[in-house]
Amino acid sequence: MNADSAVEAVHAIVDQRQLELDDLVRRIQSFAIETPSWGYGNSGTRFKVFAWPGAARNLHEKLADAAMVHRVTGACPTVALHIPWDNTDDWAAARQEAESLGMRIGAINPNLFQDDEYKLGSLTHPDPAIRRRAIDHVRECIVIAQTTGSDIISLWLADGTNYPGQDDLRGRRHRLFESLQAIYADLPPGMRLLIEYKFFEPAFYSTDLPDWGTSLLMATKLGPKADVLVDTGHHPHGTNIAQIVAQLLDEGRLGGFHFNDRKYADDDLIVGSVNPFELFCIFNEIAGAAAEGNSNAGRIAYMIDQSHNIEPKIEAMIQSVMNIQIAYAKSLLVDRAALRHVQKAGDVLAGYRELQAAYETDVRPLLAEVRRRQGLDVDPILALRSSGYVAQVARERAVAAVSSGYPGA
Ligand code: RM4
Ligand code: MN
Ligand code: MN
Numbered sequence: 001m002n003a004d005s006a007v008e009a010v011h012a013i014v015d016q017r018q019l020e021l022d023d024l025v026r027r028i029q030s031f032a033i034e035t036p037s038w039g040y041g042n043s044g045t046r047f048k049v050f051a052w053p054g055a056a057r058n059l060h061e062k063l064a065d066a067a068m069v070h071r072v073t074g075a076c077p078t079v080a081l082h083i084p085w086d087n088t089d090d091w092a093a094a095r096q097e098a099e100s101l102g103m104r105i106g107a108i109n110p111n112l113f114q115d116d117e118y119k120l121g122s123l124t125h126p127d128p129a130i131r132r133r134a135i136d137h138v139r140e141c142i143v144i145a146q147t148t149g150s151d152i153i154s155l156w157l158a159d160g161t162n163y164p165g166q167d168d169l170r171g172r173r174h175r176l177f178e179s180l181q182a183i184y185a186d187l188p189p190g191m192r193l194l195i196e197y198k199f200f201e202p203a204f205y206s207t208d209l210p211d212w213g214t215s216l217l218m219a220t221k222l223g224p225k226a227d228v229l230v231d232t233g234h235h236p237h238g239t240n241i242a243q244i245v246a247q248l249l250d251e252g253r254l255g256g257f258h259f260n261d262r263k264y265a266d267d268d269l270i271v272g273s274v275n276p277f278e279l280f281c282i283f284n285e286i287a288g289a290a291a292e293g294n295s296n297a298g299r300i301a302y303m304i305d306q307s308h309n310i311e312p313k314i315e316a317m318i319q320s321v322m323n324i325q326i327a328y329a330k331s332l333l334v335d336r337a338a339l340r341h342v343q344k345a346g347d348v349l350a351g352y353r354e355l356q357a358a359y360e361t362d363v364r365p366l367l368a369e370v371r372r373r374q375g376l377d378v379d380p381i382l383a384l385r386s387s388g389y390v391a392q393v394a395r396e397r398a399v400a401a402v403s404s405g406y407p408g409a
Contacts, residue, residue: 009365017333017358021369024332028370031328033259033321034078034106034303037086040065040314043307052313054394059086059094061397065314067101068389072380073321074371078106080154080303083141085111091147098148105148107194107256107303110141113158113202121159123179124172124208131179138183146188152301153187154229154256156196160203160210169206176208177218184222193226194255194301195219198234201266211235212244219253227255231305232271232282233262242281249289249296256301257282259324268306270316272323279323280359283331291336314390318380325367333358 014021040056042049056062059081066079079098088094098105112122112134120126122134141153159176161167180195187193195215200207209215212228219226228248232241248254259271259279272279290297302324308316335354342350368378377383384390 006365006368010369013361013366017335025370025373027332028329029374033076033324034080035066035069035076035317036080036305037062038082039306039308039317044309050310051399053399054390054397055313057397059088063098063101063103067103068314069317070103072383073318074374074376075321075325078104080107080109081105082109083111083144091144095148105150107152107154107301108141108145108150109154110138123157124159124175126167131175135179135182139186142186145191151191152194154194157209158202160207161205162203163205172208177221180218180222184226187225192255194229195226196229196231198231199236216253227253229256229258231258233260233266233268241278242285245282246285249285249294252296254296254300256303258303258305260306271304271320272327277359279327280330283327284334284355287331287334288336314384315381318384322380326363329363329366330358330361333361
């Protein structure tokens with residue numbers, strides 16, 4: 001598409017939808033997506049980790065790669081860390097290093113699943129000494145968050161059981177709540193605890209935080225600093241994630257997302273690659289709530305949780321960011337007044353057709369315009385390719401035998 005027809009296409013979109021181009025551009029420009037440090041190191045499946053030439057081997061290299069993603073997208077100013085996959089003895093220096101790269105440290109993710117002690121659980125373990133150890137690890141992460149200027153602790157537990165009768169399910173629930181209370185009591189003002197759920201894996205009979213309802217109950221019982229985190233890959237097939245998002249927004253407890261896509265289980269594929277319409281429907285719920293002044297809609301942490309197996313690491317992250325931006329931009333095009341009107345009238349198909357009209361709009365010229373105004377290349381993937389960065393890090397960084405905390409890496 002040449003420059004003139006691209007501009008025409010953008011105007012066609014905003015004219016047809018009676019939107020203000022500047023306002024639309026501003027909203028897309030202020031939409032930030034956090035990338036995960038663990039997406040830049042080697043990772044894989046339980047069968048094989050294919051070492052990627054130039055994959056980041058330590059915190060410095062992960063920060064540099066995340067900064068490169070921000071440089072070409074203009075949309076990813078923060079990076080999530082996983083402790084102790086990311087480690088340093090000087091967190092104040094890590095903060096400065098991030099800032100010197102134009103970045104900030106985002107969510108701190110405690111690791112409560114890779115120590116031998118955690119075989120029977122962490123925050124729910126039958127032995128109080130091990131529960132204490134798990135709580136202390138999260139406390140350490142709170143200190144790291146304070147030192148690095150982060151305001152989010154993002155908690156995912158592998159806790160669960162493999163067999164009926166293995167443990168007392170209500171007992172585990174009590175232990176979980178008590179442990180979470182101890183953590184919650186330690187949160188400094190302004191820091192939030194995001195409680196992630198996942199219906200199975202690594203536990204196969206019961207998982208202690210299996211669904212949004214359990215996370216929401218825990219968050220509600222804990223208090224206003226706790227919210228629910230929705231990882232889009234963590235539901236049984238057929239689950240309506242957009243409806244979960246609607247319910248959490250309505251309760252004011254949607255803390256954030258871990259975006260990824262899946263075909264079968266927790267595949268952690270590039271978000272929007274398998275089910276872009278689902279992603280759009282999720283954003284449609286947020287945009288709809290925002291339009292009605294829902295205050296939760298303005299304080300959602302949008303994060304990617306992907307560990308790529310065979311994909312080029314940095315490109316896969318950039319593509320994910322672009323796919324999220326596409327879904328977000330389309331959700332802004334939905335004609336809310338028309339939608340409300342046809343919904344009231346009980347016109348079954350008309351509401352769907354309103355969503356379809358936005359979803360079928362090619363927003364890529366609009367996103368190109370957004371980037372042009374930010375002084376960016378209109379295609380961040382091509383910008384990365386022509387930057388020489390990938391070849392440079394492949395030269396500079398040896399192929400690491402062990403380069404992340406990812407199992408098998
Ligand atoms: C889990 C979950 C967590 C992530 C770990 C590595 O499935 O998605 O968010 O930290 O994987
Ligand atoms: Mn996750
Ligand atoms: Mn996951």
